[in-house]
Amino acid sequence: MKTLWQEMSERIEKQKQLTDTLIMDMTQQKYTQKFNKITTYESIGAVICFIAAILILSNFEKLDTWYMTACGIFTVGYLLTLPILVLRSLKTIRGINISTASYKESIIGFAKAKNQLLLIQKLGIYVNFILFLAIIPVSSKLMGDKDIFMLGGSVWKYGFIAIIAIVMIFVSRWGYRCYKNITNSAENILKELED
Amino acid sequence: MQDKTAFVLIVKKNEGLIYKITRVYTDTQEDQKDLYQEIVYQLWKSFDSFKGNSKISTWIYRIALNTAIGYLNKSKKKVSQVSLDFELLNPADESDTVTEERLAILYNMIKQLNIIEKGLILLLLEGKSYDEIAVITGFSSSNVGTRLSRIKKKLKENIKNI
Numbered sequence: 001m002k003t004l005w006q007e008m009s010e011r012i013e014k015q016k017q018l019t020d021t022l023i024m025d026m027t028q029q030k031y032t033q034k035f036n037k038i039t040t041y042e043s044i045g046a047v048i049c050f051i052a053a054i055l056i057l058s059n060f061e062k063l064d065t066w067y068m069t070a071c072g073i074f075t076v077g078y079l080l081t082l083p084i085l086v087l088r089s090l091k092t093i094r095g096i097n098i099s100t101a102s103y104k105e106s107i108i109g110f111a112k113a114k115n116q117l118l119l120i121q122k123l124g125i126y127v128n129f130i131l132f133l134a135i136i137p138v139s140s141k142l143m144g145d146k147d148i149f150m151l152g153g154s155v156w157k158y159g160f161i162a163i164i165a166i167v168m169i170f171v172s173r174w175g176y177r178c179y180k181n182i183t184n185s186a187e188n189i190l191k192e193l194e195d
Numbered sequence: 196m197q198d199k200t201a202f203v204l205i206v207k208k209n210e211g212l213i214y215k216i217t218r219v220y221t222d223t224q225e226d227q228k229d230l231y232q233e234i235v236y237q238l239w240k241s242f243d244s245f246k247g248n249s250k251i252s253t254w255i256y257r258i259a260l261n262t263a264i265g266y267l268n269k270s271k272k273k274v275s276q277v278s279l280d281f282e283l284l285n286p287a288d289e290s291d292t293v294t295e296e297r298l299a300i301l302y303n304m305i306k307q308l309n310i311i312e313k314g315l316i317l318l319l320l321e322g323k324s325y326d327e328i329a330v331i332t333g334f335s336s337s338n339v340g341t342r343l344s345r346i347k348k349k350l351k352e353n354i355k356n357i
């Protein structure tokens with residue numbers, strides 16, 4: 001293996017592909033891309049959540065019964081807390097100083113941050129169900145001034161809620177399995193580092 | 196200007212090293228080019244902070260390997276981006292299919308290892324001593340030795356199964 005590796009190393013040492021301009025172009029293009037990456041899905045999602053929370057808060061007096069207030073508090077709490085937690089985990093990942101950290105420190109840093117992010121996302125799967133139940137009455141009250149709990153139920157309304165709930169159960173189960181696999185692999189790496 | 200000239204020289208001198216690291220940590224040529232660019236960018240970003248306390252190769256290995264770990268964590272949800280079009284180095288002559296095949300097997304075997312093992316075996320193949328590997332990776336020299344003997348055993352078994 002070592003001989004083959006050395007042979008290959010010698011061969012590629014003789015080749016020179018990079019020019020001065022290409023090297024500086026590489027740094028320049030990546031620099032521009034870093035700025036573009038500010039518009040990641042998480043940041044856009046967080047902004048949407050914050051705007052929704054502000055809209056609910058500014059019309060909070062319309063939620064005039066105890067159950068509407070409870071739904072409103074839960075919805076606002078969710079819309080403000082979850083994006084902050086997600087963005088904080090992403091900040092931890094970006095905060096790893098790759099120029100000073102050793103390989104081991106980087107692996108630990110990334111694995112821990114990944115676990116933290118996955119835990120929040122896993123938690124999000126369950127809390128989303130409650131959000132789904134809370135956001136419907138809040139939005140119908142704020143947008144149409146209708147108390148969904150007082151309105152008679154139509155087949156369409158209950159059918160719609162049932163379909164959304166079933167879709168959410170399937171999406172959550174699929175998401176949970178994906179998260180579980182990734183978390184397991186990150187935890188295995190951390191365990192191996194303890195050896 | 197002085198910095199830019201020195202940086203370009205260092206990258207040119209070590210382009211083979213960057214090539215080998217990017218090949219071990221990626222599966223497609225497109226990803227390899229993207230990681231290559233990312234490493235060059237990270238080297239440029241950290242170039243001012245390089246005080247010369249360690250060997251230049253140690254500094255490059257550290258940044259390149261750490262960038263590769265970060266890249267593995269990001270690549271699944273990478274936003275579409277266009278990499279610069281440049282030619283990657285060619286580790287085997289086109290006529291030399293035997294070497295090309297052997298190299299493909301070697302890289303595949305390394306790619307099957309986990310992230311810790313990949314970094315350690317790569318540094319060993321690069322001819323680094325246990326002490327140098329320890330400085331780059333943050334493991335103790337004795338731990339490097341133990342881990343490497345386990346990796347060698349694993350690779351031997353994998354070769355038998357080919």
